[in-house]
Amino acid sequence: MGIERDIHDLLYHHDCVIVPQFGGFLTHYRPARLDEARQVVHPPSKDLSFNRHLVRNDGLLADRLARRETIAFDDAGARIAGEVRGWREKMEREGRLEIGRVGTFFTDAEGNLQFEPDRRVNFLRDAFGLRPVSAIPVPRAATVAPAAPAAGIAPVVRTLRPPEPVPTVNNGHPEEEANERRMPWLWAAAGTAAVLFLTAAYFTIQARPDTVQWSGLDLFTNALAARYRPQATLPTAQVPDPMEEMMEPVGAGIVFLPLTGDVEHPLPVDLGDPLAEVSAVDSTHVATPVVPSSNNPSAPSTEGRYHVIGGCFSIKENADRFIEDQVSKGHAAHLIDQHRGLYRVAIHSYARRTEAIEAMEALRQGEAEGAWLLVQ
Known part of the structure; x- marks a missing residue:
């Protein structure tokens, strides 16, 4: 092909x-x-x-x-x-x-x-x-014309009556018939429940009109809620002074004090047997810096249990230079001891606790902001 x-x-x-x-x-x-x-x-x-x-x-x-x-x-x-x-x-x-x-x-x-x-x-x-x-043709049925009525004979007129209504017979299941009979009762029960709920809500709201809020379900009262008024004074938190932990009374036994300057990791200190309570300090007393003087009988010395520590040094030469600097400023600075590899230098030492605290506060406001109290 x-x-x-x-x-x-x-x-x-x-x-x-x-x-x-x-x-x-x-x-x-x-x-x-x-x-x-x-x-x-x-x-x-x-x-x-x-x-x-x-x-x-x-x-x-x-x-x-x-x-x-x-x-x-x-x-x-x-x-x-x-x-x-x-x-x-x-x-x-x-x-x-x-x-x-x-x-x-x-x-x-x-x-x-x-x-x-x-x-x-x-x-x-x-x-x-x-x-x-x-394509096979389909024969059409012949149309027969109705015969004309004979002369002299009146045509018969038939009156058609509407058919009588036949009762409907439900051949369905008995459950469907029961549901159809139950539906009107269900609607009536639902309507009654709704009316009772609205009535109870109305009387409940009218009984306590002072509790009406904008976001509530009250449809009958248009009342405003009470405006929030803040308190005149707010409570303040009491922040403890970390120095209170160091200023234990004389002879308080074993206590934990920040001897190295680290407040978070204090060291245990044995303060000896409990002694008599210290007399109350006058609240009207104002602490003043203690200036050492040869004529002042209560001037600080190198003796006493209460030492105002000015610094701790790992190298002794640095501690000596710090002592010379403080002595040149008129302080009775001296080396206390060596604790855990650090040389602790006291600016002043006092026999009375109140004097040591006053001197420490005065130094903190001046040239030694990091001064702290050591009790031995």
């Missing part, structure tokens, strides 16, 4: 298939139709026609042949040209050319080329599998 197969396949997908130097095959949609002469109903189809003026090669047929035969495009064009020459020679020799599943070419009495498509092939893909069916 030559190019007839390719022409037949392309007509299912394209409305125009051109055979170079021969002509073009065209398809046109045709709806379903009735053949009254043969009493046959034909399905929708595509009518096939031929135009001998469409001879320009569009490459569609050559590309199809090249893909099917797996040859070059130019070789496919040459094979089509050879096939067309064979068709023309056959037409001149026999006057008739039949292309399988496409149609038949012939020449009329005047020598013009004519084309007759194959009616058995329907190129419409949507109508695939449909065949012509017979």
Whole structure:
């Protein structure tokens, strides 16, 4: 088989298939139709026609042949040209050319080329599998005209009465009948409950009108809630003074004191046996800095249990320099001891606790802000 197969396949997908130097095959949609002469109903189809003026090669047929035969495009064009020459020679020799599943070419009495498509092939893909069916006419029933009444006889007039209502019989389940009878009672119970709820809410709100709020459920009273008024005074938290932990009474036993200056990690100190309570300090007394003087009988000395510590040093040379600096300022600074690798230097030492506390407070407000009290 030559190019007839390719022409037949392309007509299912394209409305125009051109055979170079021969002509073009065209398809046109045709709806379903009735053949009254043969009493046959034909399905929708595509009518096939031929135009001998469409001879320009569009490459569609050559590309199809090249893909099917797996040859070059130019070789496919040459094979089509050879096939067309064979068709023309056959037409001149026999006057008739039949292309399988496409149609038949012939020449009329005047020598013009004519084309007759194959009616058995329907190129419409949507109508695939449909065949012509017979159209059998259906006989119509004869219409009988009513007979005219005889002369002298009055026509009988029948009065139609409306049909009597027939009681409905429910053939459903007994449960459905019970539900239908129960529905009115349910609606009545729901309405009664709603009325009782609204009545109770009304009397409850009227009984306590002072508790009405904007966000409440009161629908009858439009009262404002009492405005919030803050308290005149706010409670203040009592922050304990960390120095109170250091200022234990004389002879308070073993206590924990921040001897190294680290308040969070105090050290245990043995203050000896409990002694007599210290007399109460006058609340009107104002602490004044104690300035050492040779003429002051209560001037600080290097003796006493209460030492106002000015610093702790890991290197003794630094402790000595600090002592010289404090002595040059008029203080009785001296080295207390070495505790855990630190040399503790006292600016003053006192025999009485009250004097030591007053001196420590005075130094904190002046040149030694980090001074603290050591009891030995």
